Amino acid sequence: MCEQIISAILRTLKSILRLGDTTMDNNKTTITCQSSSRPYAIVIQENCFHQIVKQLSPAQKYLIICDSNVKPLWGDKLQLAITKANISCALISFPAGEANKNLQTFSDLHEQIALRLDRQSTIITLGGGVTGDMGGFVASTYMRGISFLQIPTSLLAMVDSSVGGKLGVDTSIGKNAVGVFNNPIKVLIDPSLLLTLPKNYFIDGMAEVIKHAFLSGEEYITFLEDNVAGILAMDLSLLSTLIIQSVQFKVMIVEQDEKESGLRKILNYGHTIGHALEETLGYSSIPHGNAVAIGINAANYLALKCGLLSEAAFLRIQNLLQQYHLPIFLSDLGLTGDADQLFHFLHNDKKNQDDQVVMILLEGLGKPIISTTQTTLQIKEAINYVIKNRSLS
Numbered sequence: 001m002c003e004q005i006i007s008a009i010l011r012t013l014k015s016i017l018r019l020g021d022t023t024m025d026n027n028k029t030t031i032t033c034q035s036s037s038r039p040y041a042i043v044i045q046e047n048c049f050h051q052i053v054k055q056l057s058p059a060q061k062y063l064i065i066c067d068s069n070v071k072p073l074w075g076d077k078l079q080l081a082i083t084k085a086n087i088s089c090a091l092i093s094f095p096a097g098e099a100n101k102n103l104q105t106f107s108d109l110h111e112q113i114a115l116r117l118d119r120q121s122t123i124i125t126l127g128g129g130v131t132g133d134m135g136g137f138v139a140s141t142y143m144r145g146i147s148f149l150q151i152p153t154s155l156l157a158m159v160d161s162s163v164g165g166k167l168g169v170d171t172s173i174g175k176n177a178v179g180v181f182n183n184p185i186k187v188l189i190d191p192s193l194l195l196t197l198p199k200n201y202f203i204d205g206m207a208e209v210i211k212h213a214f215l216s217g218e219e220y221i222t223f224l225e226d227n228v229a230g231i232l233a234m235d236l237s238l239l240s241t242l243i244i245q246s247v248q249f250k251v252m253i254v255e256q257d258e259k260e261s262g263l264r265k266i267l268n269y270g271h272t273i274g275h276a277l278e279e280t281l282g283y284s285s286i287p288h289g290n291a292v293a294i295g296i297n298a299a300n301y302l303a304l305k306c307g308l309l310s311e312a313a314f315l316r317i318q319n320l321l322q323q324y325h326l327p328i329f330l331s332d333l334g335l336t337g338d339a340d341q342l343f344h345f346l347h348n349d350k351k352n353q354d355d356q357v358v359m360i361l362l363e364g365l366g367k368p369i370i371s372t373t374q375t376t377l378q379i380k381e382a383i384n385y386v387i388k389n390r391s392l393s
């Protein structure tokens with residue numbers, strides 16, 4: 001899609017968003033996401049976790065899927081609250097971690113569900129992005145698909161993975177290599193669940209939040225700049241605002257391009273080089289959000305050198321990433337990388353178009369473009385900049 005068209009579509013969408021599908025009732029915000037199958041609601045409300053039972057039907061069977069960390073913190077409590085209300089609810093869990101988001105765990109979960117559920121039953125996925133992606137995939141394939149309710153518990157899952165319908169697992173072919181597009185019946189987001197999330201995962205999720213802000217524009221960026229201390233101190237009111245902004249932004253994009261054939265690609269801002277870092281260094285060596293933050297810095301360097309982004313905007317983005325304790329250079333993590341290996345990976349990426357590396361660049365704050373015109377030399381320079389911590393000149 002032509003670069004100018006992307007910017008124009010985004011501006012038009014932003015201007016109509018405020019009139020769109022968001023309702024606010026006391027401290028409850030409901031954002032409706034339209035999809036080709038059916039619309040679904042994303043509810044953001046502090047402490048809604050403790051009132052979930054009111055939303056369930058006594059005639060139905062429920063089954064919670066969570067990981068081994070979330071089970072003792074929130075899973076057992078949720079199961080108890082549901083069964084206390086005389087509603088049938090089982091719980092199954094799997095060992096936490098990205099390494100377990102695979103076909104073996106997927107198959108184990110199917111076996112554990114076995115004949116406990118029928119076609120009318122609902123699976124509740126309670127957890128971070130790993131649980132949401134894999135649990136949603138299990139629900140979408142059990143008896144050819146039953147309904148599921150997403151309750152995200154990590155920041156990344158609240159602002160990103162629980163919206164947009166991408167479900168799946170990692171395989172030897174690659175990350176998220178096997179999966180489906182399918183939407184939950186509802187997403188319930190209770191920001192207070194974040195109070196038990198380890199700080200490093202919170203910071204990692206902030207990379208996706210900052211990504212949304214720079215794709216979205218001045219209003220969201222200023223909010224993040226003005227509230228660094230409060231957000232890092234886990235002020236729930238600020239976290240609610242942040243989650244609402246991110247969900248609204250992601251919904252606006254995925255509604256236009258559910259299956260990522262055009263506009264949705266802008267959500268890969270920071271991910272082209274970020275993904276290459278994860279692949280070449282190993283997923284367990286660098287957390288996803290950290291890789292994205294460095295990837296954003298590399299993409300911005302490229303935009304700066306191509307004359308798209310001003311130096312002031314470039315430095316403003318670096319500053320915000322650092323204020324949220326995210327790295328901008330590989331050396332910030334005490335890591336070193338191999339520029340040639342990274343470039344080789346980028347060049348062979350399946351997401352390339354006609355052999356050209358696809359990069360999401362900013363031609364200003366809130367003005368992303370999908371670019372394939374950067375030269376090999378420019379990309380190598382951007383890689384070297386974040387690997388070797390080069391100065392700007």
Ligand SMILES: NC(=O)c1ccc[n+]([C@@H]2O[C@H](COP(=O)([O-])OP(=O)(O)OC[C@H]3O[C@@H](n4cnc5c(N)ncnc54)[C@H](O)[C@@H]3O)[C@@H](O)[C@H]2O)c1
Pocket residue numbers: 067068069070073096097098101127128129130131133153154155156157160161162163164165166167176193194195196197198201
């Ligand atoms: N579907 C999508 O569109 C999409 C988008 C972005 C990322 N993802 C996927 O999301 C995954 C990453 O998500 P993630 O960072 O949430 O990983 P995760 O699910 O592994 O959660 C991170 C860690 O936090 C723990 N945790 C989660 N909530 C907690 C809570 N409230 N209290 C205490 N501990 C808690 C988990 O047990 C885990 O150890 C990746 O697999 C990625 O591919 C999917």
Ligand SMILES: [Zn+2]
Pocket residue numbers: 208271288292
């Ligand atoms: Zn990401």
